Amino acid sequence: CRACSDFYSCLEFQCVTLYRSATFQEFPLTFGVSAVPSATIFTKEKKTTLRDKALAQVRQAILSGKLKPGDRLIEQELSEEMGISRLPIREAIASLEHEGLVTIEPYKKTVVTKLSPKEIDDIYSIRELLELHALQLLMRDDASAAVARLEEVIRCMEEGWADAGSDFVGNDFAFHESLCQMTGNSMLHKLWLMLSTKILVYINIEAKRSSLPLMVENHRKLCRLIAAGDLAAASEALKKHLRSGRDRVLGLA
Numbered sequence: 001c002r003a004c005s006d007f008y009s010c011l012e013f014q015c016v017t018l019y020r021s022a023t024f025q026e027f028p029l030t031f032g033v034s035a036v037p038s039a040t041i042f043t044k045e046k047k048t049t050l051r052d053k054a055l056a057q058v059r060q061a062i063l064s065g066k067l068k069p070g071d072r073l074i075e076q077e078l079s080e081e082m083g084i085s086r087l088p089i090r091e092a093i094a095s096l097e098h099e100g101l102v103t104i105e106p107y108k109k110t111v112v113t114k115l116s117p118k119e120i121d122d123i124y125s126i127r128e129l130l131e132l133h134a135l136q137l138l139m140r141d142d143a144s145a146a147v148a149r150l151e152e153v154i155r156c157m158e159e160g161w162a163d164a165g166s167d168f169v170g171n172d173f174a175f176h177e178s179l180c181q182m183t184g185n186s187m188l189h190k191l192w193l194m195l196s197t198k199i200l201v202y203i204n205i206e207a208k209r210s211s212l213p214l215m216v217e218n219h220r221k222l223c224r225l226i227a228a229g230d231l232a233a234a235s236e237a238l239k240k241h242l243r244s245g246r247d248r249v250l251g252l253a
Helices: 002-026 050-063 075-082 086-099 117-140 144-162 168-181 186-207 212-228 231-250
Strands: 102-105 109-112
Touching (some): 050 075, 050 086, 050 186, 075 086, 086 102, 117 212, 117 231, 144 168, 168 186
């Protein structure tokens, strides 16, 4: 009947339309007016969820040293303090466990991860290898841009020291991260971040017992050696600095 004929004609039209749409999306025209995928112009906005906000707060509390290794995290208490439900708290804790910043012990007890002396020593050993390799990559070519960046970080360290140590550790972290980041080797940078973040909480605690002026001078000396192009002396200064930091952190474990 005509009704059936119209139905199948309509169905055929829809299928052809869908096929053409899918085909043109997959294979944009390369002649005439160029078909430019919108993805090359615009990027999707990232929605900030309650889970993201909870994750940022707890991570910052751990990395800043406000929460210390071994401190317990209780979902109900965090939920009440942040004014949100327990579900995003639970999701945030799961992410922090994946990062190695918290440990979920038997019977669901969650604590800030406490590293053993062996783990701290292992992290520093790998960190030393990464930073020495980064130093070689930086000094292989013109290191003037890297030196300018490091000098800028040192100035921030000095300001932090003058301001009762405000964000001093953050700038110390930025100095060493810049060594790796400015090599242009993204894998080296990612590996360094993954390792160094795990011990940042210990560095925060240790910095309160250290001589901040001496730490600034150690970084300034390393920067001068890089600027002078003395790879051997710069490598020795970096090793001495990292091993001294390792020993101090081990004293906290």
